[in-house]
Amino acid sequence: MTDTSTRTGPADWATDQEVRWCPGCGDYSILTAMRMLMPELDVDREKTVFVSGIGCAARFPYYMNTYGMHGIHGRAPAIASGLAMARPDLDIWVIGGDGDMLSIGGNHLIHALRRNVNLKVLMFNNMIYGLTKGQFSPTSETGKVTKSSPMGSLDHPFNPISIALGAEATFVARTHDMDRKHMMETFRRAHEHKGASFVEVFQNCNVFNDGAWEGITKKQNRDANLIQLHHGQPIKFGAEGEFGVIIDNGSAKVVSVSDVAESSLLVHDENKEDPSTAFMLSRLARGPFEPTPVGIFRAVERTEYAASATQQLAVAQDQKGPGDLAAILRSRGTWTV
Amino acid sequence: MTDTAPRELPLQELDEVIIRFAGDSGDGMQLTGDQFTSISAALGNDLATLPEFPAEIRAPQGTLAGVSAFQVRISDFAITTPGDAPTVLVVMNPAALKAQLHNLVQGGAIIVNTDAFTERNIEKAGYKSNPLDDGTLDNYRNYPVPMGQITRDAVAEHGVKPRDAERSKNFFALGLISWMYTRPVEPTMEFINTKFRGKELVIKANEAAFKAGYNFGETAEIFEAHYEIKPAPLASGEYTNVNGNTALAWGLVAAGVLARLPTFLGSYPITPASDILHELSTMKNFGVRTFQAEDEIAAAASAVGAAFGGALAFTTTSGPGLALKGETLGLAVSLELPMVIVDVQRGGPSTGLPTKPEQADLLMAMYGRHSESPMPIVAAKSPSHCFDAAIEACRIALKYRTPVMLLSDNALANSSEPWLLPDVDSLPDIGVDFQTEFNGTNEDGDGIYLPYLRDEETLARPWAIPGTPGLMHRVGGIEKEDGSGNISYDPENHQKMVNVRQAKVDGIDVPDVEVMGDQDADFCFLSWGSTWGAVDAATARLQKAGHKVAYVHLVHLNPFPSNLGEVLGKFKKVLCPEMNAGQLDKLVRAKYLIDVQGAHKMNGVPYTTAEIEAAALETLRV
Ligand SMILES: Cc1ncc(C[n+]2csc(CCOP(=O)(O)OP(=O)(O)O)c2C)c(N)n1
Numbered sequence: 012m013t014d015t016s017t018r019t020g021p022a023d024w025a026t027d028q029e030v031r032w033c034p035g036c037g038d039y040s041i042l043t044a045m046r047m048l049m050p051e052l053d054v055d056r057e058k059t060v061f062v063s064g065i066g067c068a069a070r071f072p073y074y075m076n077t078y079g080m081h082g083i084h085g086r087a088p089a090i091a092s093g094l095a096m097a098r099p100d101l102d103i104w105v106i107g108g109d110g111d112m113l114s115i116g117g118n119h120l121i122h123a124l125r126r127n128v129n130l131k132v133l134m135f136n137n138m139i140y141g142l143t144k145g146q147f148s149p150t151s152e153t154g155k156v157t158k159s160s161p162m163g164s165l166d167h168p169f170n171p172i173s174i175a176l177g178a179e180a181t182f183v184a185r186t187h188d189m190d191r192k193h194m195m196e197t198f199r200r201a202h203e204h205k206g207a208s209f210v211e212v213f214q215n216c217n218v219f220n221d222g223a224w225e226g227i228t229k230k231q232n233r234d235a236n237l238i239q240l241h242h243g244q245p246i247k248f249g250a251e252g253e254f255g256v257i258i259d260n261g262s263a264k265v266v267s268v269s270d271v272a273e274s275s276l277l278v279h280d281e282n283k284e285d286p287s288t289a290f291m292l293s294r295l296a297r298g299p300f301e302p303t304p305v306g307i308f309r310a311v312e313r314t315e316y317a318a319s320a321t322q323q324l325a326v327a328q329d330q331k332g333p334g335d336l337a338a339i340l341r342s343r344g345t346w347t348v
Numbered sequence: 349m350t351d352t353a354p355r356e357l358p359l360q361e362l363d364e365v366i367i368r369f370a371g372d373s374g375d376g377m378q379l380t381g382d383q384f385t386s387i388s389a390a391l392g393n394d395l396a397t398l399p400e401f402p403a404e405i406r407a408p409q410g411t412l413a414g415v416s417a418f419q420v421r422i423s424d425f426a427i428t429t430p431g432d433a434p435t436v437l438v439v440m441n442p443a444a445l446k447a448q449l450h451n452l453v454q455g456g457a458i459i460v461n462t463d464a465f466t467e468r469n470i471e472k473a474g475y476k477s478n479p480l481d482d483g484t485l486d487n488y489r490n491y492p493v494p495m496g497q498i499t500r501d502a503v504a505e506h507g508v509k510p511r512d513a514e515r516s517k518n519f520f521a522l523g524l525i526s527w528m529y530t531r532p533v534e535p536t537m538e539f540i541n542t543k544f545r546g547k548e549l550v551i552k553a554n555e556a557a558f559k560a561g562y563n564f565g566e567t568a569e570i571f572e573a574h575y576e577i578k579p580a581p582l583a584s585g586e587y588t589n590v591n592g593n594t595a596l597a598w599g600l601v602a603a604g605v606l607a608r609l610p611t612f613l614g615s616y617p618i619t620p621a622s623d624i625l626h627e628l629s630t631m632k633n634f635g636v637r638t639f640q641a642e643d644e645i646a647a648a649a650s651a652v653g654a655a656f657g658g659a660l661a662f663t664t665t666s667g668p669g670l671a672l673k674g675e676t677l678g679l680a681v682s683l684e685l686p687m688v689i690v691d692v693q694r695g696g697p698s699t700g701l702p703t704k705p706e707q708a709d710l711l712m713a714m715y716g717r718h719s720e721s722p723m724p725i726v727a728a729k730s731p732s733h734c735f736d737a738a739i740e741a742c743r744i745a746l747k748y749r750t751p752v753m754l755l756s757d758n759a760l761a762n763s764s765e766p767w768l769l770p771d772v773d774s775l776p777d778i779g780v781d782f783q784t785e786f787n788g789t790n791e792d793g794d795g796i797y798l799p800y801l802r803d804e805e806t807l808a809r810p811w812a813i814p815g816t817p818g819l820m821h822r823v824g825g826i827e828k829e830d831g832s833g834n835i836s837y838d839p840e841n842h843q844k845m846v847n848v849r850q851a852k853v854d855g856i857d858v859p860d861v862e863v864m865g866d867q868d869a870d871f872c873f874l875s876w877g878s879t880w881g882a883v884d885a886a887t888a889r890l891q892k893a894g895h896k897v898a899y900v901h902l903v904h905l906n907p908f909p910s911n912l913g914e915v916l917g918k919f920k921k922v923l924c925p926e927m928n929a930g931q932l933d934k935l936v937r938a939k940y941l942i943d944v945q946g947a948h949k950m951n952g953v954p955y956t957t958a959e960i961e962a963a964a965l966e967t968l969r970v
């Protein structure tokens with residue numbers, strides 16, 4: 012088969028299925044970013060698979076003209092792990108919401124990440140259960156009033172980036188649905204990475220949690236509250252780059268650059284083996300109302316799982332020769348009557 | 349060794365013997381039993397084994413909870429069960445005696461390691477006084493042997509420390525029993541040398557202990573005779589001794605070879621299914637990919653993913669794990685992808701009796717999923733049959749593109765029997781073709797792929813795997829339009845899909861049942877799974893006693909063989925013995941309105957032939 016990717020455009024990656032998200036939903040812009048990115052990547056549609064769980068976000072595979080599986084709630088990382096093991100030649104994306112990946116599927120997510128299975132995991136975080144019509148999710152803020160928490164939710168929220176780093180994911184990034192270019196760049200990097208990539212996408216659910224990310228993602232708030240992480244550069248933000256991030260007493264802190272020496276600013280190193288600094292960065296903001304880093308937190312190399320599994324098959328063949336059924340049936344000793 | 353000339357003891361011929369070795373889990377009883385089995389197999393006896401492990405890995409030494417036992421039956425005729433009650437009991441300590449004595453037939457022989465009957469051990473086992481001399485053993489033939497002491501003396505010359513010497517006493521017991529049943533010495537010497545290669549001292553100690561046991565029988569003047577059991581008239585050919593889990597694992601791998609497909613196993617460890625995972629993990633040179641998942645849900649889900657990718661996928665578990673897999677299996681039913689789910693049943697509910705057998709997951713296999721999710725069920729009937737059953741489950745899965753449930757149980761998993769090895773070249777070809785071309789056209793006349801366009805005969809949908817150019821498609825758990833596979837909430841389509849999923853399973857080509865035994869009997873057993881052996885043996889016994897008896901055994905439980913209703917309908921009485929509270933009888937009654945009587949047993953011990961015989965006699969009487 013010739014490589015068709017160079018000749019495709021975004022439309023070739025779209026299916027004929029009607030997209031059924033609510034008008035104005037942030038999922039649309041993520042889909043557009045993905046469809047625009049795909050022709051730029053050196054991949055074939057038939058070698059690409061989108062696997063998802065259940066939720067609004069998880070409808071994604073139906074809209075990509077690739078192979079796809081809309082699975083069951085929370086289990087997409089596990090389904091995709093089996094697929095990746097059986098078919099290391101495929102390019103597999105895993106899509107799900109914050110409930111899908113951190114609530115019912117939290118276990119599968121962390122295990123896929125720690126094993127470093129070659130999957131690109133995108134978690135659309137709208138801090139709410141969209142598909143089931145608006146209950147609080149594991150990323151909703153404490154006190155969130157929803158139909159299932161009329162007096163405010165009691166749950167302390169998860170920080171997805173902290174979780175991924177805690178699971179020692181080898182690629183951890185964050186982007187948001189208001190910035191297509193940033194999404195495309197982040198997805199591109201996730202795709203380049205060998206092993207498991209985890210990308211949190213801030214996504215607006217305009218029906219059940221409208222404006223949840225506005226405090227940081229709205230155009231006029233971005234300068235003050237979005238911190239772009241650039242590898243090898245001091246972490247600075249603000250309209251004039253007047254703010255910066257330092258590490259002080261074991262945590263990341265926002266400072267005015269004028270108050271500190273430029274040299275004391277934290278220089279971002281996404282390749283740092285030790286995830287501690289990345290973790291500190293992930294703790295910088297307590298919620299979407301104060302300066303929040305986006306970009307790549309961590310990108311390190313570690314042996315990829317399915318490749319290692321394939322390697323073991325080769326070693327076994329070297330050691331024992333190709334499987335011989337007649338021989339295996341006789342391996343425990345035989346006698347003749 | 350002694351230089352006294354051996355006494356000439358009479359050599360008596362027996363048609364069979366059932367020996368049970370029992371000791372502390374650390375006493376090596378499984379090894380002893382296994383080795384005795386191997387020697388007997390090589391002599392051409394028919395045989396069947398039944399190991400019994402404690403649920404705890406290291407139960408306190410000398411306690412009832414720590415008793416491990418191994419029953420082996422050897423015979424000069426064809427057998428299907430490890431036997432009801434042992435005629436010989438070898439006990440290594442008081443706890444083993446306490447736990448096992450009730451199994452022994454009245455008048456049976458007890459060979460007992462007297463050295464272990466210290467005051468402390470006797471008390472630990474819960475005896476008030478020493479059972480060796482307080483009348484407890486009055487109704488048995490008692491052979492007291494100071495195994496510990498003799499073993500220590502025998503190995504002392506090799507410089508083995510007394511503490512370590514104790515560890516060889518199972519070989520003493522094996523030597524003694526080998527003498528009693530005139531088993532050759534050489535195979536065990538070879539076994540010791542291979543098993544303990546590199547540990548010279550251990551080899552010497554075990555060899556010495558074995559010989560001491562063998563010589564003890566000859567010289568000790570406490571036995572009246574020794575025995576011979578002639579080879580059984582088995583079909584000629586090459587045999588191996590295999591247990592159910594191993595045979596099942598080999599069957600799955602064989603299916604991959606026969607289907608020319610890469611295989612994938614997603615599994616989470618659980619007794620008694622773990623050994624299948626272990627076995628497949630050693631077979632990576634066959635291209636088997638094994639994935640120890642984070643839980644049973646992930647195990648099943650990974651198998652679904654692998655199946656989507658074009659692998660012959662399996663997931664193996666026991667009851668509690670199957671419960672967890674339920675939702676994922678619903679997805680597999682909806683996706684109509686081939687995969688095999690293995691449930692090695694154990695006692696439940698919950699942790700229940702994890703090392704004991706039960707057949708109580710049948711209804712879960714049949715109905716234990718949300719909504720209407722029909723799934724074919726195949727059940728193995730003997731340890732070696734696990735091999736054939738695994739291939740059959742895979743055949744159905746591939747041909748009909750459906751998840752298939754394969755049921756085994758703890759009685760099959762760990763029991764072993766001689767297996768006449770199949771000619772590998774005569775095994776069926778179960779391969780299927782992937783879809784590689786368009787199978788439809790759109791309004792513009794362009795070729796398209798319809799993932800749910802069915803084969804007219806089998807109703808199977810095509811299997812197009814990622815990587816196939818042009819056939820990109822999406823599948824999912826949401827109801828699909830028949831043909832196109834597009835999401836559809838249309839009421840009529842859903843009705844149609846429910847019907848077609850059922851029709852597909854109902855239409856599976858399942859061989860007819862055969863009536864075994866007396867074709868003109870009024871009475872018939874109906875069995876499935878591991879009760880086969882006892883039912884077969886009970887039928888023979890009843891026939892011998894002059895009764896007309898037949899039996900029908902089911903390997904396919906969904907769908908039932910198409911002649912089942914008609915066949916069962918001919919009998920006046922049908923009795924269905926199951927290790928559950930009545931499950932197959934419910935299914936058969938519901939489907940055929942036949943008045944099947946149940947016999948139920950749920951004490952974690954497989955049905956004995958005598959119990960089934962008794963149940964039959966009772967039914968015949970009413
Ligand atoms: C086993 C199971 N439990 C519950 C549900 C119901 N359910 C569907 S989606 C969902 C949560 C969706 O939230 P999220 O994952 O954040 O996705 P979103 O809709 O917000 O994109 C729930 C609870 C289900 N489909 N399956």
Ligand code: SF4
Nearest residue numbers: 033036067141216217
């Ligand atoms: S409910 Fe929210 S997340 Fe779901 S489609 Fe509508 S806007 Fe999007």
Ligand SMILES: [Mg+2]
Nearest residue numbers: 108109139141
């Ligand atoms: Mg959500």
